[in-house]
Amino acid sequence: MLSSPPATSSSPVQPSHTVTSDPRHVTMETYWTEVQSIEEEKEGEEEEDEEDERKSMDEVELEEAWLTEAGLFSLVMGSAEDTDPLPAGALLSTLTRQQVATVKRRLDNYNETLRKRNRQPIRDVRDVFAQVRHWDVPWVCVSVGYFAPVSPSQGLTCVDDLSSCDLIQLSFISHIELSTFLLALGIQTKRTRPPRRRTRDGGVFGIPLDSLLENDRKKFPGAKVPVVFQKLLTVLEQTGLQTEGILRVPGSAARLKHLRRELDRCGWGLDWSTVRPVEAAGLLKLFIRELPIPLLTHTHLSTYRCVLGISAVVHQVQALQLLSLLLPEAHRDVLGALLVFLRKVVSHQDQNRMSLWNVSMVMAPNLFAWRQRGNKRSVAKQREEMEEAVGGAHLIRLMIIHQDLLWTVPNFLLSQVRQMNQASNQKQSGLSRTRRLPKSNETETKKLCEGVIRVHAPLHTKVSMAIQLDDQMKARDVTARFESENR
Incomplete structure (x- = not known):
């Protein structure tokens, strides 16, 4: 369950009352109105085939999942490291001392659990790290000192700047670092099995983001968010930013059901001129709620809740940053587009009367699944x-x-990530040296010494040439060599 932010207090009250747990004394009416709207939309619909109570993973499942997400699946599955796309040794060699301690703790717990169940453990943790030289970086620089407000002019790297291969490696490192970071702050994370939900074959609502994007890219190559989701944002930005109570005021439940059926039938080809701003807002929230895999994912949703146990806001932001880097690409892009839109809504709060806290309260039950707990609620349930x-x-x-x-x-x-690339490249280079090069290639390799590069120019008569570099050489000198050969 989510818990309230640090340095706040809340007393059990009825949903319609005002709460003063936040210093700004904001009303909770916005939140409960949204919850009631969600429940009204569900009335008369068939219940999803979903477990009401999610069971926690056992120790073996938990550690296997953690090691797999850390890119160390070869340690669990016993696959040959040479066949792995990213050898575990390359990853382990880049870890800090604190990250190594986290991996060791996970491996030890995994092996100990297997022993208790009379199963064969994987390699001893000391064997795993025996030949690994880890990257030694002071802890203060690694986990509690890297956050500071900076300007874009300082040459920052955004996640979209990285290649797909680098993103995979970044997710491994971020996963290990997040666990190390939370452990250092005394935060224990929990994990549950994802609920079973009925899948749909077509339409817009209740379809995984990857499936929607795969279909949309047939008509719109390069689309980063589903076309329907982007269209809803566009309609709201064009007509809803000045609408009072946008996101907060619910549309007609019957009208939303009708528009949902139409969108499932014709997708983005809907006649959008007939859609009012409050209806577009309702459809936007409905789209987010009905994703079969939540926008923040089943894997990390419980960790988001654990972030609230961190006392310092600056460390909460650090944890949110690491969690954002762990999201799948489609989820990360949709969340990014949503946050940009929500910031625009807040920037027009003089017209729409939607403050930052109001917007946050409205979106909370949509991003963090709300579960009805019955009409009769104890004081403890109300507080929860x-x-x-x-x-x-x-x-x-x-x-x-x-x-x-x-x-x-x-x-x-x-x-x-760079260290990992270097370690992986060195391993690949070592493997390639064991294979004998063709005789012609061996002779050519010997000719290329330090300061010599090979330039390829397929449009010239001479398509390839070895060039000796010196301090005075310029690019035009190289092109002149090729033009001379042409003549």
């Missing part, structure tokens, strides 16, 4: 609901404020 409301809104508020930082790759993580 209050904490869930305030806690979810607090996280969304931080993400809106610091959204530019969420997609920025910390320099030390970027350095580790």
Whole structure:
């Protein structure tokens, strides 16, 4: 469950009352109105085939999942390292001392659990790290000192700047660093099995983001978010930013059901001129709620909730940054587009009466799944609901404020990705040296010494040439050599 942010207090009250747990004394009516609207939309619909109570993973499943997400699946599955796309040794060699301690703890726990179940453990943790030289970086620089407000002019690297291969490696390092970071702050994370939900074959709502994008890219190559989702944002930006209560005021439940059916039938080809701003806002929230894999993912949703146990806001933002880097690409792009839109809504609060806290309160039950707990609620349940409301809104508020930082790759993580690339390349080079080169290639390789490069120019008569470099040589000198050969 979500808990309220640090340094706040809440008392059990009815949903219609005003809460003073936040210093700004904001009303909770916005949150409960949104919850009621969600419940009204579900009335009369068939229930999803979903487990009401999610079971926690056992120790073996938990550690296997963690090691796999850390890119160390070869240690669990026993696959040959030479056949792995990214050998575990290359990853382990880049880890800091604190990250190594985290991996060791996970491996030890995994092996110990297997022993208790009379199963064969994987390699001893000492064997895994025996030949690995890890990257030694002071802890203060690694986990609690890399966040600081910076300007774009300082040469920051955004996640979109990285290649697909680098993104995979970044996710491995970020996963290990997040666990190390939370452990250093005394935060214990929990993980549950994802609920089983009925899948749909077509339409717009209830379809995985990857499936929607695959279909949209047939007509719109390069689309980064589903076309329908982008169209809803466009309609709201054009007609809804000045609408009072946009996002907060619910549209007609019957009208939303009709528009949902139409969107499932014709997709982005809907006659959007007939859609009012409050209806577009309702469809936007409905789209987010009905994703079979939540926008923040089943894998990391519980970790988002654990972030609220961190006392310092600056460390909460650091954890949110690492979590954002771990999101799948489609989820990261949709979340980014949503946060940009929410910031625009807040920027027009003089016209639409939607403050940052109001926007956060409205979106909380949509991004963090709301579950009805019955009409009769104990004082403890009421307090729990209050904490869930305030806690979810607090996280969304931080993400809106610091959204530019969420997609920025910390320099030390970027350095580790480079180290991983170097270690992987060295391994590949070592493997290639074991294979004998053709005789002609061996002779040519010997001719290329230090300061000599090979230039390829396929449009010239001489398509390839070895060039000896010196301090005075310029690019035009190289092209002159090729033009001379042409003559």
